[in-house]
Amino acid sequence: MSKLHLDATKVEKARNLARRIAEDTQQFVDAHTTVTVERTICRLLGIDGVNEVDVPLPNVVVDQLVENNALGIGAAFYISNAMIQTGKTPQEIAEAVASGELELTKLPLADSFEIQVNLQGIAQDMAKRIKKNREERESYLSRFGDAEGPYLYVIVATGNIYEDIVQAKAAAKQGADIIAVIRTTGQSLLDYVPYGATTEGFGGTMATQENFRLMRAALDEVGEELGRYIRLCNYCSGLCMPEIAAMGAMERLDVMLNDALYGILFRDINMKRTMVDQYFSRMINGYAGVIINTGEDNYLTTADAYEAAHTVLASQFINEQFALIAGLPEEQMGLGHAFEMDPLLEDAFVYELAQAQMAREIFPKAPLKYMPPTKFMTGNIFRGHIQDALFNMVTVLTGQKLQLLGMMTEAIHTPFMSDRFLAIENAEYIYRTMKSLGDEIQFKEGGIMQKRAAFVLDEAIKLLEEMEGLGLFKCLEMGKFGDVKRPQDGGKGLAGVTLKEKEYFNPFIQLFLDKEVH
Numbered sequence: 001m002s003k004l005h006l007d008a009t010k011v012e013k014a015r016n017l018a019r020r021i022a023e024d025t026q027q028f029v030d031a032h033t034t035v036t037v038e039r040t041i042c043r044l045l046g047i048d049g050v051n052e053v054d055v056p057l058p059n060v061v062v063d064q065l066v067e068n069n070a071l072g073i074g075a076a077f078y079i080s081n082a083m084i085q086t087g088k089t090p091q092e093i094a095e096a097v098a099s100g101e102l103e104l105t106k107l108p109l110a111d112s113f114e115i116q117v118n119l120q121g122i123a124q125d126m127a128k129r130i131k132k133n134r135e136e137r138e139s140y141l142s143r144f145g146d147a148e149g150p151y152l153y154v155i156v157a158t159g160n161i162y163e164d165i166v167q168a169k170a171a172a173k174q175g176a177d178i179i180a181v182i183r184t185t186g187q188s189l190l191d192y193v194p195y196g197a198t199t200e201g202f203g204g205t206m207a208t209q210e211n212f213r214l215m216r217a218a219l220d221e222v223g224e225e226l227g228r229y230i231r232l233c234n235y236c237s238g239l240c241m242p243e244i245a246a247m248g249a250m251e252r253l254d255v256m257l258n259d260a261l262y263g264i265l266f267r268d269i270n271m272k273r274t275m276v277d278q279y280f281s282r283m284i285n286g287y288a289g290v291i292i293n294t295g296e297d298n299y300l301t302t303a304d305a306y307e308a309a310h311t312v313l314a315s316q317f318i319n320e321q322f323a324l325i326a327g328l329p330e331e332q333m334g335l336g337h338a339f340e341m342d343p344l345l346e347d348a349f350v351y352e353l354a355q356a357q358m359a360r361e362i363f364p365k366a367p368l369k370y371m372p373p374t375k376f377m378t379g380n381i382f383r384g385h386i387q388d389a390l391f392n393m394v395t396v397l398t399g400q401k402l403q404l405l406g407m408m409t410e411a412i413h414t415p416f417m418s419d420r421f422l423a424i425e426n427a428e429y430i431y432r433t434m435k436s437l438g439d440e441i442q443f444k445e446g447g448i449m450q451k452r453a454a455f456v457l458d459e460a461i462k463l464l465e466e467m468e469g470l471g472l473f474k475c476l477e478m479g480k481f482g483d484v485k486r487p488q489d490g491g492k493g494l495a496g497v498t499l500k501e502k503e504y505f506n507p508f509i510q511l512f513l514d515k516e517v518h
Contacts (some may be wrong), residue, residue: 002361003443004453010461011362017464018317025472026325029279035496037280038062038075040242044126044508045079045090050195051098059192060098068105072501078104080115116505123507133252134289140229147177149431150395150403154420157182159201161211165218170417172222172230175424178255180233181215183207188238188267189492207234207244212251231255236281237263239493245281249288256285260322261315262295264476265484270491271476279326286328287512294319297338297371299482305340309355310459311481312337327513330365334402338371339391349390354449356398358456370395372406384408392430397438
């Protein structure tokens, strides 16, 4: 039942504005492909491994297409044709390209229809593999049940996957429901995915398929011991967004950081590259049953959380629409927001409660991702623990679902296992003692919270109206989100974007959108 009494016609207006903004941008997306999308297709066709100098084979194949100005026809077309002409598997073709034995664009061309039909079996086999992972997750949840309240979400970030596993198991035993393996600093700017298990990283651990496999196996092992399903989270943002989404789908990850705008704003990745990449990555996540996390909380680290609250809501509406276009259902949209107002602001807790309740009421089916205070953590661990407790209270009162736990030592060091224990204990205590409090509370008619939510919604509509007139790309240039300005033809990765040609096809799009594989 609504507590804020938001104007339903205004909510619908905002959603319609966001849909038109997304559909306008989607015209560009549909007309283009990127090196990352094509490498993802290679991976989904079974290509894996590296050459003699450790360049991933998907990069080797796609780089050859780029060198021959053939990216616009696509990797699927040339790999399928090579299969017809040589009788080799996609993996064998990639190895022949790496050894210099095979030039994909120099082979005779089979009939275009034959080329497309030829890949159907391999594409369906991969779709079945991903679907089986989804069914395995559902089987675990059926056997163990699922968390009733918010998923308690903690991070590991040692740089060494084997040490991460030790810490992840400890966190699960302490009560964590989601383990997020933070990526090493700078990986989002690499235009390739490293290979194999890794033991060195700065501020996090490399996202690789082998690391995903190792951590998934470890969490399944500890989950059996605890009688709970432990979800695994990683990051498919950056220049390899759909590739990492595909690897996560193959290894049964459950949650992926996957925002339409984050890489543009906070990693200076070209907006055209990002928008094309996010579409295919979300399609993969949708099919795999992965909950995506969006990054609106980051706006409040570069802009004032009180003044910029409407930009978070506007971005949530836009992320929702891009996800729907990609076939990702609302139940998998972990739309992001955060408890980031200045604790010196009078009634800050009241405004935070209104903001969180507003997100809950506007996106009722979404498993919202709620982020803890970080911007105003000072190193005072006692005040920090209280700030985290207030954040935990808002989480419970407003029914947030993915709760990234705050650490009292935020702003001092990477959390110790003991810090995680205290954070989990704090959240569990508040959830247990306030479990039904949200159902007992009504908000004052015409009071601070109702007025605040109505104001934020009105401001979000104004921003969305402006964006509809200017277009998303222009608004990103103007710094409408997070006070960060990015040029349309600047940033990293623009050279990897190309127009699709007439013969282009991607055998996975229809499979993933249809959801059914026989």
